[in-house]
Amino acid sequence: MTYHAAQPFRVALIQAYIELGNPPENRSHMRTLMEQAVTAAQKPDLIVLPEMWNTGYALDRIHELADKEGAETREWVAAFAATHQVNVVAGSIAEKKSDGHVYNTMIVFDRTGAEVASYSKIHLFRLMEEEKYLQPGEEKVMFTLDGGIQAGAAICYDIRFPELARSLALSGSNLLIVPAEWPHPRLHHWRTLLTARAIENQMYVMACNRVGRSGDTDFFGHSLIIDPWGEVIAEGGEQEEIITGTMESALVQDVRGRIPVFEDRRPSLYDR
Numbered sequence: 001m002t003y004h005a006a007q008p009f010r011v012a013l014i015q016a017y018i019e020l021g022n023p024p025e026n027r028s029h030m031r032t033l034m035e036q037a038v039t040a041a042q043k044p045d046l047i048v049l050p051e052m053w054n055t056g057y058a059l060d061r062i063h064e065l066a067d068k069e070g071a072e073t074r075e076w077v078a079a080f081a082a083t084h085q086v087n088v089v090a091g092s093i094a095e096k097k098s099d100g101h102v103y104n105t106m107i108v109f110d111r112t113g114a115e116v117a118s119y120s121k122i123h124l125f126r127l128m129e130e131e132k133y134l135q136p137g138e139e140k141v142m143f144t145l146d147g148g149i150q151a152g153a154a155i156c157y158d159i160r161f162p163e164l165a166r167s168l169a170l171s172g173s174n175l176l177i178v179p180a181e182w183p184h185p186r187l188h189h190w191r192t193l194l195t196a197r198a199i200e201n202q203m204y205v206m207a208c209n210r211v212g213r214s215g216d217t218d219f220f221g222h223s224l225i226i227d228p229w230g231e232v233i234a235e236g237g238e239q240e241e242i243i244t245g246t247m248e249s250a251l252v253q254d255v256r257g258r259i260p261v262f263e264d265r266r267p268s269l270y271d272r
């Protein structure tokens with residue numbers, strides 16, 4: 001299927017509960033929610049899952065729980081995408097790569113079930129000791145969906161680094177996709193940072209957060225779809241739900257034309 005700028009692109013964010021350290025249960029739960037998304041009255045063009053949905057933050061057991069080379073996830077999500085002819089950003093998973101390290105990895109499938117990208121989180125979150133258990137990715141990643149949507153990848157803590165989103169926008173992204181496990185009490189940071197990334201880069205931001213309690217941490221949901229003018233198109237509550245919204249790429253060009261931020265930049269004056 002080829003995307004035309006005038007055509008709306010429907011997105012469904014799966015704001016799910018994640019069971020700590022239980023990949024089989026999480027896989028089955030995620031599949032149930034994805035089935036709900038594709039059988040809704042308006043079928044989505046893209047499904048997005050939250051961060052580390054296979055294991056949650058069971059970091060002390062992550063080497064034993066992580067999906068070996070992402071094989072399990074790749075197999076069933078690719079089949080789901082092809083069966084339902086839907087693009088899927090399979091959130092991120094704990095993936096044990098062939099180098100023996102575990103990464104926090106986003107995997108993207110198109111409507112044929114072909115893998116179009118994989119991105120491992122480049123900024124590891126010290127507050128949750130990610131850096132002690134996980135290996136950071138080493139590259140930014142962009143991918144194209146339906147031949148016309150230029151998406152950039154960011155995972156959770158990555159949104160605190162405006163350089164990443166700006167670099168993706170400068171490379172041509174008109175959409176930032178953000179799987180997350182972002183907890184209370186930082187809802188204000190979540191909303192503000194995502195909105196800022198949308199406004200400053202004049203791009204859509206689609207952020208899928210998990211819900212529910214894990215240990216003594218409460219994850220608040222509030223998944224967001226924000227347009228390039230910074231308007232919130234859809235926002236989740238604090239319970240499990242599927243949040244839907246539509247992207248219209250023409251709006252990106254419209255906003256960039258109205259306030260020509262990219263033309264007005266003075267990169268030679270910025271230190272780094």
Ligand SMILES: O=C(O)CCC(=O)C(=O)O
Pocket residue numbers: 125128155156157158160181182183186189
């Ligand atoms: O930056 C934050 O406040 C939350 C980040 C986070 O929870 C994560 O990256 O997993």
